[in-house]
Amino acid sequence: MSSVKLCSVKLNDGFFMPMLGFGTSAPNKVAKSEVEEAVMKAIDVGYRHFDSAYLYLNEEEIGRAIQKKIADGSVKREDVFYTSKVWGTFLRPELVRTSLEISLRKLQLNYVDLYLIRIPVLLKPGEELFPKDEHGELIFDTVDLCAxxxxxxxxxxxxxxxxxxxxxxxxxxxxxxxxxxxxxxxxxxxxxxxxxxxxxxxxxxxxxxxxxxxxxxxxxxxxxxxxxxxxxxxxxxxxxxxxxxxxxxxxxxxxxxxxxxxxxxxxxxxxxxxxxxxxxxxx
Ligand SMILES: NC(=O)c1ccc[n+]([C@@H]2O[C@H](COP(=O)([O-])OP(=O)(O)OC[C@H]3O[C@@H](n4cnc5c(N)ncnc54)[C@H](OP(=O)(O)O)[C@@H]3O)[C@@H](O)[C@H]2O)c1
Known part of the structure; x- marks a missing residue:
């Protein structure tokens, strides 16, 4: 088991999440280039869990930082746990994927490890995305689907x-x-x-x-x-x-x-x- 795993918690979907995460949200006055620098330094320090969101408008910089640290051999993609979040303007079921794809493009990644609903009071419309049985009933309670x-x-x-x-x-x-x-x-x-x-x-x-x-x-x-x-x-x-x-x-x-x-x-x-x-x- 890698050292990353040892400090991680197992989620109900079977994946591991590092217990300590690096927050990337900064006040608007902070230059986005600082986020890129910070994420690269954080990877050097040992952080493997990064928390961001569409709304933070920093996913391009975080993506560049992760790509640079992958390129210099510091980490592999699978060592990094990356969280993004869908913003409230994308909660219509047909827009969730669009929002995710925008984030992935900015990040230069082909998956995120966790995709959170930024304003969960609007969880209901998202249920349309969840699997249903032959009677149209949700197979899982929505709570069961939250990791x-x-x-x-x-x-x-x-x-x-x-x-x-x-x-x-x-x-x-x-x-x-x-x-x-x-x-x-x-x-x-x-x-x-x-x-x-x-x-x-x-x-x-x-x-x-x-x-x-x-x-x-x-x-x-x-x-x-x-x-x-x-x-x-x-x-x-x-x-x-x-x-x-x-x-x-x-x-x-x-x-x-x-x-x-x-x-x-x-x-x-x-x-x-x-x-x-x-x-x-x-x-
Ligand atoms: N899901 C959501 O709705 C949501 C909402 C808010 C935040 N978040 C996520 O959670 C992350 C953390 O929250 P946060 O950034 O608001 O607050 P935080 O991590 O509780 O605190 C950050 C502040 O504390 C300072 N700080 C950091 N380490 C310190 C230390 N050892 N001693 C003294 N001061 C220290 C930082 O300044 P320096 O940078 O100058 O060190 C910064 O001003 C965010 O970055 C974001 O990724 C999610």
Whole structure:
């Protein structure tokens, strides 16, 4: 078994997903060339799981980075786990394939490892794509077809109820904003506390001679949650990758669980005004 496999989780479709993923979404002011550089460095550091989307408008750069690292022998295509996401304007069944093909062309790849629905509140129309029996009934429940749910998740929003549900359904939970985001993105809430400055998180980090970011990521891995971390800074990229060689104690995990405050960094004002907006509920 390769080292990539050892740090991976088996999805319900039988494929393996590395537990630590590299986030590629950056504020609009960041030049796209930085994404290309960052992905190449990330591959050198050891990341094999890359998270992007049609919407991030960076798939050309990520594709170039992956192709260059394949060409110089650093990785093979099959070592890389790449996630893309269909955006809400392509959810009509006949458009999903078009969206995927646009991403693949930009990436210069012939497959992606995971294709997520970016706005899953609109899951229903996509059901038309799923296999049906002779009576026209879906062969699988749509939940059965999901390999992973990618949601905002960190000690201030630990999603413990959702995690329990996902585990009961053999769905892997993936955490975005696992470091509390704090990325200066235009749509992030400005008035929330900064996760990486939390005193409990910092004290646990100090006890382990680690950083708050490493503890925030390790917390997810020990709960069986795949964690995404975005950094285009090589030092922080390395720091975030070094989370597999220490162990949080049960007491640490309990203290981190107790930080849950239902704080969402991602609250898009466009969606949150919708009457069926689901994310105001307690998690
Ligand atoms: N499915 C979805 O709807 C969805 C939504 C949001 C995000 N995502 C995915 O999840 C990824 C991660 O989320 P995110 O980028 O919002 O937030 P994040 O990974 O929680 O945090 C990124 C921010 O933390 C900083 N940072 C990284 N490592 C650090 C460290 N060790 N110490 C201190 N600061 C550190 C980064 O700055 P530097 O770059 O300067 O280091 C950046 O400002 C995204 O890139 C994207 O791929 C998915």
């Amino acid at each position: 992973t749910w990618e949601v905002e998740c960190h000690p201030y929003l630990n999603q413990s109820k959702l995690l329990e549900f996902c585990k009961s359904q053999d769905i892997v939970l993936t955490a975005y904003a696992a470091l509390g985001s704090n990325s200066g993105k235009e749509w992030l809430s400005k008035n929330n506390p900064v996760l990486l400055e939390d005193p409990v998180l910092s004290a646990i980090a100090a006890r382990h001679r680690r950083t708050p970011a490493q503890v925030a990521l390790r917390y997810q891995l020990q709960r069986g949650v795949v964690a995404l971390a975005k950094s285009f800074n090589e030092e922080r990229m390395r720091e975030n990758f070094q989370v597999r060689d220490f162990q949080l104690t049960p007491d640490d995990m309990e203290s981190l669980d107790s930080l849950n405050r239902n704080i969402r960094y991602f609250v898009d004002p466009l969606f949150s005004r919708h009457p069926d907006f689901p994310f105001s509920d307690e998690c």
